[in-house]
């Protein structure tokens with residue numbers, strides 16, 4: 001997961017490959033609660049989504065006394081014992097609507113005399129309505145108080161009035177704000193339907209029926225059969241009792257699939273043999289958002305399906321604009337709004353009032369962010385229309401994501417724009433709500449436009465702090481790191497292991513060694529042919545050998561391509577001696593990092609002493625200066641600043657100050673004027 005302030009996505013060209021989707025959020029949080037409601041019984045849930053929202057549910061259940069064992073995607077839950085619920089509990093449910101609503105209903109019925117539970121969430125959760133659910137529960141005699149604003153969390157729950165609970169067999173609930181209210185009631189009522197039927201009457205049109213279908217399906221798996229009269233009246237029969245299914249597999253998330261279906265439709269050209277294969281969910285999914293594939297097909301995307309898989313390719317291009325009622329696929333329909341950027345004509349999505357009460361006001365969010373890209377966007381209380389930017393009107397944009405995972409994921413698709421402009425996604429960590437590794441999955445499937453992957457070069461003399469600075473900058477930007485010095489160091493070790501003298505007359509053999517290095521960088525370990533050579537390559541002899549072998553042109557040639565191939569999405573910070581001059585001459589930012597010989601020798605001295613090496617400052621400095629002299633005076637790729645490099649003397653700068661300076665240059669070089677010019681074919 002990218003836990004950084006923003007993620008720059010370079011201009012993308014195509015996509016192909018296979019992706020295994022994470023588990024469905026809707027199913028995961030429902031089955032976690034259902035398993036917890038199976039008093040004393042144990043359920044093993046497989047392929048459970050690991051995300052912020054499921055963490056919120058799991059933590060709440062643990063606080064309530066549920067026994068939970070979690071191993072990767074497998075969760076073993078022993079149902080709550082009503083008698084051992086805590087007297088008091090404060091549950092913080094983040095921004096997880098799928099936890100807040102059902103837990104409110106279940107706990108409002110479970111809370112006993114002398115007990116009190118509080119349910120709260122992040123600021124946005126405190127703006128998401130819950131009044132209709134509370135009104136429905138109060139009809140049953142539940143004692144619920146608003147702790148801040150009427151109609152919104154946080155809530156306080158106390159024991160229900162037992163007489164009223166038995167007296168009220170019929171409950172009315174609004175169906176036109178959030179289907180989660182009805183889901184919550186359906187999951188809670190089996191807890192009390194022992195001696196009498198309970199009937200839920202839906203007031204107003206029921207929105208998002210497919211989500212209710214998921215609830216009914218899963219209730220049946222847990223032994224509760226609900227009578228559904230035309231989606232307006234639901235009956236939970238007397239004698240209903242939760243019964244664990246023992247084991248249950250969670251389907252992959254159909255809403256998350258929408259980004260990858262769109263990816264295939266936009267970027268997988270069948271003429272080039274490209275396709276996106278999505279594993280974990282197929283057309284027979286119980287999740288309503290699977291019907292997104294119908295909408296994608298209408299737009300011209302080619303989708304094949306089978307049990308538990310989808311295979312997607314670009315069909316009609318540009319895509320076809322459509323006019324669609326998005327009520328049945330409210331979450332996935334956001335992806336259509338971004339696909340509209342690649343359609344001919346204006347796409348209209350209607351009947352999506354629920355977008356306004358989701359993680360953010362999604363209609364406003366989509367209007368704001370699509371407009372930034374140059375799209376022509378309009379909206380009303382429950383609709384949005386999107387026409388793509390004219391070919392010359394695409395703009396690079398920094399996309400605000402409103403702590404809304406879906407905004408972040410669907411706008412990543414804007415990186416395939418015909419103008420080849422990069423797209424910045426702010427707060428990419430918000431995808432943790434449902435698809436923590438979304439961007440990693442995207443980068444594994446997508447190919448950048450030629451030369452579009454951004455590279456920051458940091459060159460400079462020994463011990464100037466290049467590696468340290470590269471690591472800090474890369475961490476801030478989510479980029480990969482190339483320590484090119486390590487490559488020459490390993491080449492030197494490998495040559496010695498093969499008994500080769502490191503001298504120009506052995507150039508062909510040394511180049512062969514360099515070309516055939518079997519290397520794995522694994523944290524602090526560097527595996528050469530499976531053996532850790534980190535200590536040997538960092539020793540004095542290792543430094544000397546690296547400097548000697550790196551002066552041999554055939555060795556440098558042999559390692560050039562390997563270094564260039566490290567430039568992978570989302571970007572690379574490369575440190576060495578010739579990153580800016582030879583390996584990445586087109587990099588948008590080149591830094592030449594220096595520090596006085598005195599500072600450098602002292603830093604290296606402290607570094608080696610702290611690692612347990614027995615070294616002398618004076619000889620270290622001598623060796624360092626000798627190495628610098630060799631590096632700067634050699635005939636091939638000598639150490640020198642690229643003509644367009646920015647020189648940074650960090651003798652008197654902390655690592656944090658040097659990092660901030662480079663990030664500032666980066667913001668100017670990449671997000672500023674040059675942003676829009678990267679990656680043109």
Ligand SMILES: Nc1ncnc2c1ncn2[C@@H]1O[C@H](COP(=O)(O)OP(=O)(O)OP(=O)(O)O)[C@@H](O)[C@H]1O
Pocket residue numbers: 461462463464465466467468469485575603604606607650653654655658
């Ligand atoms: N700005 C700085 N202030 C103080 N110490 C620093 C600074 N930058 C780096 N260092 C320290 O200096 C030592 C050498 O840094 P580093 O290994 O990053 O240098 P390098 O240029 O990559 O070296 P080499 O050329 O050998 O690969 C490390 O112990 C590091 O923590």
Ligand SMILES: Nc1ccn([C@@H]2O[C@H](COP(=O)(O)O)[C@@H](O)[C@H]2O)c(=O)n1
Pocket residue numbers: 462463484485486488489543546547548550551575576577578579627631
């Ligand atoms: N791009 C590079 C990087 C390194 N070298 C040579 O390797 C030696 C070791 O490098 P460190 O960065 O790990 O100190 C260095 O002294 C150079 O001789 C190089 O030539 N080109």
